[in-house]
Amino acid sequence: MSGRQMVPPVFAANWKLNHGPSDARAFLQRFLALVPRQHDRTLLLFPSALAVGAVVEALRDRPDIQVGVQNVHTEAQGAFTGENSVQQARDVGARVVLVGHSERRQLFGETDADTARKVALVVQARLVPLLCVGETLAEREGGLVEAVVQRQLEAGVSLLDDAQAAGLLVAYEPVWAIGTGRTATPEDAGDVHSLLRRLLSDRLGERVASGIPLLYGGSVNRGNVQALLAAPNVNGVLVGGASLDPDGWASIVRS
Ligand code: 13P
Numbered sequence: 301m302s303g304r305q306m307v308p309p310v311f312a313a314n315w316k317l318n319h320g321p322s323d324a325r326a327f328l329q330r331f332l333a334l335v336p337r338q339h340d341r342t343l344l345l346f347p348s349a350l351a352v353g354a355v356v357e358a359l360r361d362r363p364d365i366q367v368g369v370q371n372v373h374t375e376a377q378g379a380f381t382g383e384n385s386v387q388q389a390r391d392v393g394a395r396v397v398l399v400g401h402s403e404r405r406q407l408f409g410e411t412d413a414d415t416a417r418k419v420a421l422v423v424q425a426r427l428v429p430l431l432c433v434g435e436t437l438a439e440r441e442g443g444l445v446e447a448v449v450q451r452q453l454e455a456g457v458s459l460l461d462d463a464q465a466a467g468l469l470v471a472y473e474p475v476w477a478i479g480t481g482r483t484a485t486p487e488d489a490g491d492v493h494s495l496l497r498r499l500l501s502d503r504l505g506e507r508v509a510s511g512i513p514l515l516y517g518g519s520v521n522r523g524n525v526q527a528l529l530a531a532p533n534v535n536g537v538l539v540g541g542a543s544l545d546p547d548g549w550a551s552i553v554r555s
Contacts, residue, residue, distance in 0.1 A: 310536030313543030356393030368396030412455035477518025493533035
């Protein structure tokens with residue numbers, strides 16, 4: 301279609317509270333032996349913050365794999381015991397930051413205002429935000445999918461100017477599909493991704509919006525990844541459980 305950009309597929313692994321530095325090094329030793337340097341796709345790894353340094357070090361010769369953190373604090377610095385800042389993330393070698401993951405929203409009370417602030421801090425630090433949106437089962441059953449996803453997306457980019465918003469990545473992760481073995485159908489994922497693309501086009505224009513990678517997450521595995529990637533406006537996947545084993549993750553990123 302005229303004016304459309306091609307988005308290389310993105311394969312992102314979110315390790316959540318798994319794999320400390322030792323496990324991460326062992327994982328990469330195996331994974332890098334299985335997966336040679338990639339030129340037609342983007343690979344992202346989100347280890348626990350304590351393992352990011354080890355992962356960056358292990359990937360010194362693999363610039364095709366970018367490392368990210370799973371969260372940052374809403375403030376740049378100060379008396380916030382236990383938190384990590386965007387500058388610290390940058391300093392350790394992270395290039396991408398997950399913001400608004402549903403576990404942050406559901407378990408740690410992260411609000412839309414928090415995600416807006418974090419996205420803005422991430423961009424100011426010249427890192428790339430990967431903003432997560434997605435509805436709960438109750439919201440889906442209540443017919444609120446579009447309203448929830450729209451609210452979360454618009455809030456997430458609300459403090460960015462258009463040029464900054466153009467550098468965003470977005471993940472649609474329906475809460476009911478995360479860690480449950482219950483995946484959205486390619487049709488459901490395609491519907492929400494097409495909505496996200498339309499909302500981004502309304503704000504940024506079709507050409508810019510078409511270059512923003514839209515990832516699907518929620519019980520992605522090697523059996524369903526190809527069908528999900530074939531759905532309209534699905535440009536990649538964000539994977540939890542199925543990214544923890546190097547052989548399994550290697551087979552997914554080669555799909
Ligand atoms: P699962 O792949 O384990 O469902 O997790 C998805 C997710 O939350 C990735 O961020």
